[in-house]
Amino acid sequence: MYHNLLKHIRQYIEIDDKQEIILETYIKTIKLKKKALLLHYGQICTSLFFVEKGCLRMYFIDSKANEQTTQFAIDKWWISDYMSFINKSPSDYYIQAVEPSEILFVEKNNLEKLLFQIPSLDRYFHIIMQKNLAASQQRIKYLYEMSKEELYFYFINSFPEFAQRVPQFMIASYLGLTPEYVSELRKKLQ
Amino acid sequence: MYHNLLKHIRQYIEIDDKQEIILETYIKTIKLKKKALLLHYGQICTSLFFVEKGCLRMYFIDSKANEQTTQFAIDKWWISDYMSFINKSPSDYYIQAVEPSEILFVEKNNLEKLLFQIPSLDRYFHIIMQKNLAASQQRIKYLYEMSKEELYFYFINSFPEFAQRVPQFMIASYLGLTPEYVSELRKKLQ
DNA sequence: CGCGGGTTTGATGATGCTCAAGCCCGGTGG
């Protein structure tokens, strides 16, 4: 169950057998059914989550009671509400399994112990967060430079496998448009 | 000139006198006049920039030849085009001084040496990037939940000092609206 | 088989953009 995470970490730093065991004592696993929640609005987000297999999404409920998806995580991505994690403040978000998923997670106090025992993990997380930030910068750029129509077609063409795995209305809300408008755009394709 | 940076680093990790000297050998300084460029479209962004004093903005030119500001950095913030920095790819962005500024910067190869000699800096950057990511998540949430009008008033009320230091048209483009529309909104205030 | 979540359709309309023109004001050169 730790296979993908270990592989991922070893892309960036060296982990020997002893350290591997330490890791496995501090990192927990959980299997989720479709639609199961990892984090609920109002809870404090005390963990960083790693998608070993499956797909998660992060969303909040806006003033009109719509679910607004702000992030997806698949494959070997980390996800968390960092504001809540850092400040121990109640989260505005839900984190939910889009499909049956296997998740690894480190709780904050365990992360501290882990970083103390394997300091090079700071390097790993430094690199991961930096990549995350790069992705986030690019996403913001796309949001600023493209119309909603362009955004949708760009997304569909860039991540066609995504359009298969994830329902339309989640993609719509991730791109900041209504399901009705997505419908209209899809009709254009014929 | 290194005062704010050192203070900032010491908020998170310990730096002794020897390490302080190492830091100062690898981190360079530059003073910028208003409107001077730190990074130009097409260049590879080889440094991380720290605002010791002043204000920077990051922008790109969109398909209609408008400047789109995607980020500001003041005070003790780090800024960079992380995509370009990580992949050594040509940047889409300009980074420019909004006002006369004092900037510190680490070049990529120097950062590697620095992290080798002071491994705890990985912890510092881990924390910094995590905070950056938290801010970025919150920004995206605001972009999704507020109308342009709400965004503008929220921004003005939350960062009134910003509205003083930065010209209207930059704030407009940072929030993704036209200067004309900002005008209209300001008129509403009377 | 029937229910319900997700998608489609179409009519209507608001938000916020475009374009063109004028204005204000601070900086620069004569």
Added chain:
DNA sequence: CCACCGGGCTTGAGCATCATCAAACCCGCG
């Protein structure tokens, strides 16, 4: 010290994009 220049801000008319709302439809799942 004044005049001019030009960048930035304002104004207003017209309009495109995209949201809203209501209804029907489709299909997978219990």
